[in-house]
Amino acid sequence: MKIAVIAHDGMKAEMVGFLRENEDKLVGAELVATGTTGSHAEKGGLKVHKFLSGPMGGDAQIATLVAEKKLDLVLFFRDPLGKHAHEPDIQMLMRLCDVHNIPLATNPAGAQLLLDGLYGKSK
Numbered sequence: 035m036k037i038a039v040i041a042h043d044g045m046k047a048e049m050v051g052f053l054r055e056n057e058d059k060l061v062g063a064e065l066v067a068t069g070t071t072g073s074h075a076e077k078g079g080l081k082v083h084k085f086l087s088g089p090m091g092g093d094a095q096i097a098t099l100v101a102e103k104k105l106d107l108v109l110f111f112r113d114p115l116g117k118h119a120h121e122p123d124i125q126m127l128m129r130l131c132d133v134h135n136i137p138l139a140t141n142p143a144g145a146q147l148l149l150d151g152l153y154g155k156s157k
């Protein structure tokens with residue numbers, strides 16, 4: 035299972051907490067991330083392959099993996115109250131998830147349902 039994890043700044047702490055809480059489920063998974071999200075995840079003790087930071091093309095790199103069907107799941111904790119210079123890249127990533135029918139969660143509740151559905155509920 036190859037999973038992309040991405041979080042906007044206001045959601046990064048929540049993403050790290052989410053990943054740590056679900057560490058038992060993710061033990062066999064390969065994680066990839068946009069750069070800064072990946073650095074936060076590493077500081078939280080997780081192993082992750084980092085791409086460029088989102089505004090520098092990281093979302094686009096992950097979108098490429100989606101288009102090539104090299105990802106099984108995208109967890110993208112968006113900040114719905116923030117403005118982003120790279121909004122076109124964000125839209126592209128989400129659109130390509132739909133084009134290629136790759137499961138996408140854009141908030142923690144949706145991500146939890148996806149992981150529980152894949153691995154079962156642990157609590």
Ligand SMILES: O=C(CO)COP(=O)(O)O
Nearest residue numbers: 068069070071087088089
């Ligand atoms: O901007 C992002 C998603 O659109 C996330 O990028 P970073 O993880 O590099 O902050």
